[in-house]
Each structure stands twice: as structure tokens, then as C-alpha cells.
Amino acid sequence: xxxxxxxxxxxxxxxxxxxxxxxxxxxxxxxxxxxxxxxxxxxxxxxxxxxxxxxxxxxxxxxxxxxxxxxxxxxxxxxxxxxxxxxxxxxxxxxxxxxxxxxxxxxxxxxxxxxxxxxxxxxxxxxxxxxxxxxxxxxxxxxxxxxxxxxxxxxxxxxxxxxxxxxxxxxxxxxxxxxxxxxxxxxxxxxxxxxxxxxxxxxxxxxxxxxxxxxxxxxxxxxxxxxxxxxxxxxxxxxxxxxxxxxxxxxxxxxxxxxxxxxxxxxxxxxxxxxxxxxxxxxxxxxxxxxxxxxxxxxxxxxxxxxxxxxxxxxxxxxxxxxxxxxxxxxxxxxxxxxxxxxxxxxxxxxxxxxxxxxxxxxxxxxxxxxxxxxxxxxxxxxxxxxxxxxxxxxxxxxxxxxxxxxxxxxxxxxxxxxxxxxxxxxxxxxxxxxxxxxxxxxxxxxxxxxxxxxxxxxxxxxxxxxxxxxxxxxxxxxxxxxxxxxxxxxxxxxxxxxxxxxxxxxxxxxxxxxxxxxxxxxxxxxxxxxxxxxxxxxxxxxxxxxxxxxxxxxxxxxxxxxxxxxxxxxxxxxxxxxxxxxxxxxxxxxxxxxxxxxxxxxxxxxxxxxxxxxxxxxxxxxxxxxxxxxxxxxxxxxxxxxxxxxxxxxxxxxxxxxxxxxxxxxxxxxxxxxxxxxxxxxxxxxxxxxxxxxxxxxxxxxxxxxxxxxxxxxxxxxxxxxxxxxx
DNA sequence: ACTTAACGGGAATAA
DNA sequence: CCCGTTAAGT
Numbered sequence: 001x002x003x004x005x006x007x008x009x010x011x012x013x014x015x016x017x018x019x020x021x022x023x024x025x026x027x028x029x030x031x032x033x034x035x036x037x038x039x040x041x042x043x044x045x046x047x048x049x050x051x052x053x054x055x056x057x058x059x060x061x062x063x064x065x066x067x068x069x070x071x072x073x074x075x076x077x078x079x080x081x082x083x084x085x086x087x088x089x090x091x092x093x094x095x096x097x098x099x100x101x102x103x104x105x106x107x108x109x110x111x112x113x114x115x116x117x118x119x120x121x122x123x124x125x126x127x128x129x130x131x132x133x134x135x136x137x138x139x140x141x142x143x144x145x146x147x148x149x150x151x152x153x154x155x156x157x158x159x160x161x162x163x164x165x166x167x168x169x170x171x172x173x174x175x176x177x178x179x180x181x182x183x184x185x186x187x188x189x190x191x192x193x194x195x196x197x198x199x200x201x202x203x204x205x206x207x208x209x210x211x212x213x214x215x216x217x218x219x220x221x222x223x224x225x226x227x228x229x230x231x232x233x234x235x236x237x238x239x240x241x242x243x244x245x246x247x248x249x250x251x252x253x254x255x256x257x258x259x260x261x262x263x264x265x266x267x268x269x270x271x272x273x274x275x276x277x278x279x280x281x282x283x284x285x286x287x288x289x290x291x292x293x294x295x296x297x298x299x300x301x302x303x304x305x306x307x308x309x310x311x312x313x314x315x316x317x318x319x320x321x322x323x324x325x326x327x328x329x330x331x332x333x334x335x336x337x338x339x340x341x342x343x344x345x346x347x348x349x350x351x352x353x354x355x356x357x358x359x360x361x362x363x364x365x366x367x368x369x370x371x372x373x374x375x376x377x378x379x380x381x382x383x384x385x386x387x388x389x390x391x392x393x394x395x396x397x398x399x400x401x402x403x404x405x406x407x408x409x410x411x412x413x414x415x416x417x418x419x420x421x422x423x424x425x426x427x428x429x430x431x432x433x434x435x436x437x438x439x440x441x442x443x444x445x446x447x448x449x450x451x452x453x454x455x456x457x458x459x460x461x462x463x464x465x466x467x468x469x470x471x472x473x474x475x476x477x478x479x480x481x482x483x484x485x486x487x488x489x490x491x492x493x494x495x496x497x498x499x500x501x502x503x504x505x506x507x508x509x510x511x512x513x514x515x516x517x518x519x520x521x522x523x524x525x526x527x528x529x530x531x532x533x534x535x536x537x538x539x540x541x542x543x544x545x546x547x548x549x550x551x552x553x554x555x556x557x558x559x560x561x562x563x564x565x566x567x568x569x570x571x572x573x574x575x576x577x578x579x580x581x582x583x584x585x586x587x588x589x590x591x592x593x594x595x596x597x598x599x600x601x602x603x604x605x606x607x608x609x610x611x612x613x614x615x616x617x618x619x620x621x622x623x624x625x626x627x628x629x630x631x632x633x634x635x636x637x638x639x640x641x642x643x644x645x646x647x648x649x650x651x652x653x654x655x656x657x658x659x660x661x662x663x664x665x666x667x668x669x670x671x672x673x674x675x676x677x678x679x680x681x682x683x684x685x686x687x688x689x690x691x692x693x694x695x696x697x698x699x700x701x702x703x704x705x706x707x708x709x710x711x712x713x714x715x716x717x718x719x720x721x722x723x724x725x726x727x728x
Numbered sequence: 729a730c731t732t733a734a735c736g737g738g739a740a741t742a743a
Numbered sequence: 744c745c746c747g748t749t750a751a752g753t
Contacts (some may be wrong), residue, residue: 065743066743092743093743094743095743116743118743119742119743138737191742191743192743194743255741256741256742258740258741258742259741259742259743357740357741358739358740358741359740359741360739360740360744363744380741380742414729414730417729417730419729419730420729421729421730422729423729424729533743534743535743536742536743537742537743552740552741552742553741554740554741554742555741555742573740576740576741577740578739578740578741579740592741613744614739614744615738615739615744615745
């Protein structure tokens with residue numbers, strides 16, 4: 001077939017076309033941001049199906065989010081028709097593995113109706129274990145232990161494999177073993193288990209492996225740079241025989257190493273598949289030349305990377321705007337004002353995204369957006385599925401599916417309050433201990449044994465009966481009907497709607513959950529629970545809503561917007577203080593900035609604040625602009641004419657705001673005259689040392705500790721007869 | 729048994 | 744600031 005006239009190829013450039021039509025085999029596509037990798041992946045699948053005699057049921061495509069999977073399936077439907085794509089496996093690693101494990105549960109001694117434990121559930125379990133093992137939860141923080149367990153799983157280490165070098169490791173190994181036992185007893189798997197158990201299944205069961213590798217004869221993977229050891233093992237096991245593995249990667253966008261992602265998987269790929277063909281996608285279709293130049297300048301400073309030659313035909317463009325604000329409030333104000341200005345100029349709300357390093361930063365932005373009447377949608381943070389009322393209802397549903405799930409049992413045994421306090425619960429738990437069974441089974445035997453009197457007996461019997469009925473009704477009822485029944489049985493509505501606005505909103509959330517179910521009528525309870533456990537925050541992102549998007553840099557991966565604001569570009573935030581002592585982690589923070597910058601199509605704003613409150617208090621020390629901003633080329637930063645207030649470049653990397661940095665200010669605020677730690681001499685009080693220095697509006701307040709029994713005094717700088725002393 | 733207030737301690741990113 | 748835990752009160 002003539003490749004340049006084929007309809008599937010007509011809209012592709014030369015590099016893309018080569019990548020799409022390359023012969024079947026191991027293929028690595030190295031793709032810069034905005035170079036159309038999703039398009040290449042989609043067209044590759046279409047090409048394989050229509051021109052290479054590949055059957056759709058032999059294709060497995062792994063995307064980074066459910067949303068990406070949905071979109072890819074839609075595009076393929078348009079290109080090829082539903083009939084061809086219906087049998088194709090398309091989803092995230094986690095969703096794919098969850099499905100495989102469900103089907104192969106028996107081969108693993110796993111319940112086919114296992115439930116997925118989210119991070120809250122994990123924490124509950126780990127806290128219990130720390131208590132059971134009699135450990136000090138300050139020294140052995142449940143969260144820290146969970147992190148260790150998670151990394152172990154990502155590297156396919158079981159509790160017995162866990163390398164013990166220190167006593168702490170020994171504790172981790174013990175907690176890990178206990179944790180796995182507990183999950184097993186509850187028929188639960190955590191997120192990492194989904195990957196690890198699948199990898200182990202393929203490793204240990206040749207029959208199962210051969211079935212899946214014949215089924216998924218052709219595997220395609222997006223965002224390959226963010227796969228971890230377990231995921232790579234799965235890919236390798238599946239494809240090593242038929243050798244049809246097609247991966248798309250960009251090492252510069254590797255931002256999940258903390259989750260076990262290992263970009264060295266690219267190296268492993270070359271070793272395991274020496275015949276690997278490599279394709280490059282270097283033309284950027286997303287951003288203007290100026291934005292691309294800025295981003296390139298940032299990423300070029302990272303060591304150990306392959307230099308790329310990204311280019312675009314969108315020459316020039318709006319300069320990147322660098323803006324300094326006084327604090328996070330004014331930063332948010334600036335974003336809101338600038339957004340409003342752009343809206344008047346014709347942009348739509350949905351064209352604009354505001355990104356930040358940590359979820360906590362969204363608060364100031366939200367408050368300001370509400371004040372400015374700017375519609376926004378927030379990704380993450382207050383995740384719908386992590387709200388208390390939603391988790392409660394889900395816990396009820398989980399108990400209907402699996403009453404032996406102790407974690408859910410504990411969560412809602414007294415929600416809404418039904419008189420089962422710690423004393424009564426203690427009896428249930430003791431019974432369960434004695435009989436080596438779940439709390440639910442313990443409850444049943446306790447109720448039957450007639451060993452209770454009075455009030456406790458009544459409430460326990462009522463609760464047991466209620467649970468039992470739900471379990472009975474599970475098959476006969478639709479999920480919607482089951483929810484209605486649960487809400488009625490528990491009196492959840494009157495519990496939630498306490499008359500407050502918050503109560504109303506909680507009830508609305510519950511109804512929203514019900515509406516989610518109603519959208520897929522006929523869905524089985526188990527499928528619903530699995531789906532819910534695996535939704536990502538960005539999956540929720542509805543395109544129809546015209547609102548400004550607020551999201552973390554991490555969730556921004558794969559997205560693009562005409563206008564992007566990157567906020568909080570300060571030392572300690574980006575790079576994050578937790579990463580600053582490790583060059584590897586700082587490099588990843590730099591990639592995070594690069595990912596953020598390359599989301600922008602037309603306009604890019606970079607903002608940072610002079611002072612940022614933390615934990616509700618103002619920091620005593622001002623922040624410094626991010627060291628990364630140093631590397632922006634001046635040409636990309638020229639101020640636009642219409643910009644009334646002028647932002648300045650930071651004066652030096654990680655340098656505090658010294659008097660030598662003469663920058664035009666956001667507002668008329670004088671330079672700080674003092675800094676903490678500085679020696680001063682006061683006309684009345686003599687010598688002292690500055691212990692705090694802060695601005696209240698444009699006034700610099702200086703707190704000084706004097707010797708000679710004078711103590712601490714606070715002054716308005718400039719008004720006080722005081723001057724700095726030279727340092728020795 | 730449950731509610732409320734006071735306290736202490738702590739935080740990054742996410743399926 | 745937000746959380747979970749604890750102590751005291753209803």
C-alpha cells in the first residue's frame with residue numbers, strides 16, 4: 001500500500017509515519033512533549049489492525065490513566081468502528097491487572113471477589129499492626145512502614161525477601177508479613193499487590209502465562225518511562241516470546257520515581273530486546289517556540305540525559321511571564337486578574353490551567369477564584385471518593401459484597417451512631433479472636449450464643465441482621481437499589497443532613513454517588529467497587545465543563561492548555577524541601593517543572609511569592625525564587641507591552657531576598673533592612689540580635705532580643721533608633 | 729455512649 | 744491549618 005496516500009497516515013509527519021508503520025517487533029518511540037505520541041499510539045493500533053492482520057483481541061494497550069484509555073478507545077472507534085475495538089484490551093496497568101487477578105484468583109489462593117484497599121484502608125491496617133506488635137508509632141510511623149512495603153512490592157520483594165540491614169528493616173519485614181496476612185484474611189489487595197501478584201502469577205504459573213501471552217500477543221505501552229520493576233516484569237513476561245512490544249517514552253517526563261518508577265527500564269528494554277527499533281518524535285505541535293525554548297533551557301541542565309532537538313513551526317509567540325507576588329494571596333490575585341483579562345481577550349475558562357507542586361497550594365487559589373467569581377474545577381485534593389460520606393456508603397456496599405472485610409466493618413460499625421461503643425465492640429472482637437474469624441462472623445456467633453443481655457444485645461442483633469440482609473439482597477438488587485436500601489436501613493440521610501450547609505453538601509455527594517451508579521445500569525456490585533477503587537483524579541476531569549482547571553504538576557502529565565500558570569516556584573516548594581538533599585530528586589523536580597511548562601500551548605506564566613504561609617502561620621523567613629528560574633533564557637522572558645506591572649527575574653539561585661537584588665516590586669514595598677540572626681545596636685537598649693523580621697503591609701516589623709536583661713522588643717524598622725552592626 | 733473542647737503533632741507527588 | 748487523640752462533661 002502507498003504509505004503517503006493511506007488515510008491513516010495522511011495527517012502524520014515523516015517521523016510519526018515511520019513509527020506507525022514500522023514492522024512488528026520490539027519498538028521504542030522516544031517522544032518529546034506535544035509530539036503527538038498518543039496519536040502515534042492510536043494510529044499504530046489502527047495500522048496493525050487494518051494493515052498487519054492483527055486481530056483486536058490480540059492487542060493489549062496500557063495507558064497511564066483511565067481517561068486516556070477511554071479517549072483512545074473512542075478515537076479508534078471513530079477510525080475503525082466499534083466492532084473491531086470492542087474486543088481489544090485497553091486500560092491502565094492497575095485496571096488490567098485487577099481484571100486478570102479476578103479471573104485467575106483460584107490459581108493464586110485468592111478470593112475472586114477480593115476488594116481493593118485504598119490508602120486509607122492500608123493505613124488503618126498498618127496502624128492496627130503497629131499496635132498489635134507493640135511498636136512505638138512515633139519511631140515506626142505507619143505511613144513510613146507503608147512506604148517501605150510499597151517500595152518492596154514495586155520491586156517484587158516479598159516479606160521473606162525483604163533485605164534486613166538494620167533493626168528498622170527487621171521491623172519493616174515483620175510488619176510487612178503481618179500486613180500481607182491481614183490483607184489476605186480480609187480478601188483485600190492493595191494497589192501494589194495488583195501489580196506484584198500479577199507479575200508473580202506469570203512467573204510461577206507457566207500455563208497461565210502462556211494463555212495470556214497468546215491472548216495479548218501485541219502489547220503497547222504509553223508513558224513507559226514511568227513504569228516500575230513490577231510493571232516491567234509483567235511486560236517482559238507477556239512479550240518476550242512473541243516479541244511484539246511497542247512502548248512510548250520520554251525520559252524527561254519521568255516524574256514518578258517515588259512510586260517506584262524506574263526510567264532505567266529503557267535500558268533493560270534494550271538488553272532484553274537487542275533487536276529493538278528506536279524512533280524519535282521531535283516535532284512539537286503544542287507549544288510556541290518561546291515556550292519550547294524556555295522548557296528546553298530548564299531541562300537541558302539535567303545531567304545524564306539524551307539531548308533532544310525539539311522544534312515547532314509556531315515561531316515566536318507570547319513571552320513567558322515571570323511574576324513575583326508578595327505572598328500566596330497576592331499570587332492568587334494575580335492569577336485571577338490575569339485570567340480575567342485573558343477571558344476578556346477571548347479565551348474560555350476551560351483554556352486555562354493553574355498548576356502547583358502540592359495540593360495544599362490550591363486553597364489560596366480556590367478562595368480567590370470564588371471571590372473573583374471565576375468558575376474552577378479542582379483535580380485531586382478533596383477527592384470525591386475520599387470524602388467521609390462517600391467512604392461510609394462504599395464501606396456499606398463493600399460489606400454487602402464481603403461482610404468479612406474487617407476494615408470496612410470497623411469503619412461503619414457505629415456509623416451513624418447506633419450504640420456500639422468500644423465496650424460492646426470489644427466483645428465482638430474478643431469473640432472473633434477466640435474463633436479465629438472475621439468480626440462479622442464473631443458478631444453472628446455472639447448474637448446466636450445468647451451470651452448478651454439488654455441493650456448491647458439489641459443493637460448488635462439489629463446490626464447483624466441488617467448486614468445479613470444486604471448480603472442476601474446483593475445478587476437480586478441492582479447497585480442503585482442496594483444503595484437506597486442501605487441509606488434507608490441506616491438512616492443515613494437524617495444523620496448527614498443535620499441542617500447545616502455542610503450537611504446538605506454531604507448528602508448531595510451521596511446522591512452524586514448514587515447518580516454515578518445509575519449511569520451504568522446493570523453493573524455488578526463487585527465491578528462497581530473495583531472501578532471506584534481505581535479511578536484517578538484526572539479521570540474525573542469532564543471536558544464539557546467550562547472552568548479553569550486547578551491541578552498538581554503530577555496530575556497535569558499528558559494534558560495541554562492554551563494558557564498555563566505555574567505557581568509557587570520557590571525553593572522548598574519546587575524543588576520541594578523533601579527532595580533538596582538528593583541530586584536525583586532535584587533532577588526529578590526539574591522534570592516536573594519541565595512537564596508543567598510543556599503543557600502550555602500559547603501562554604505560560606511562572607509565579608512565585610516573596611513570603612508564603614505554612615501550616616496557617618506566616619513563615620518567619622521569606623522564601624527564595626526557585627533555582628530553576630535561573631536557567632530561563634532572557635529572550636523568552638521579555639515583558640509584553642500590555643503588562644502594567646512588571647515582574648523581575650530572581651537575582652540568584654536560592655539566594656534570599658538580599659538588598660543587592662534590585663527588582664521592580666509587585667507593590668511599593670521597601671527592601672528588608674534587617675534579617676534574623678543579624679546583630680543590631682539600639683540607641684536605648686544597646687546591642688541585640690534580630691530574631692524575627694516580617695512585613696505587615698509595607699512596614700517592616702523587626703523583633704530583637706537584647707541582652708542586659710532587656711529581653712525581646714518589637715520595632716517598626718526605620719522608626720526605631722536602631723542600626724545593623726557589621727558582622728565581626 | 730456520645731459530644732465537645734483542648735491539645736499535640738505533622739504534612740509531597742498518586743493508582 | 745487540619746488531623747487524630749485525649750480528657751472532661753452530658
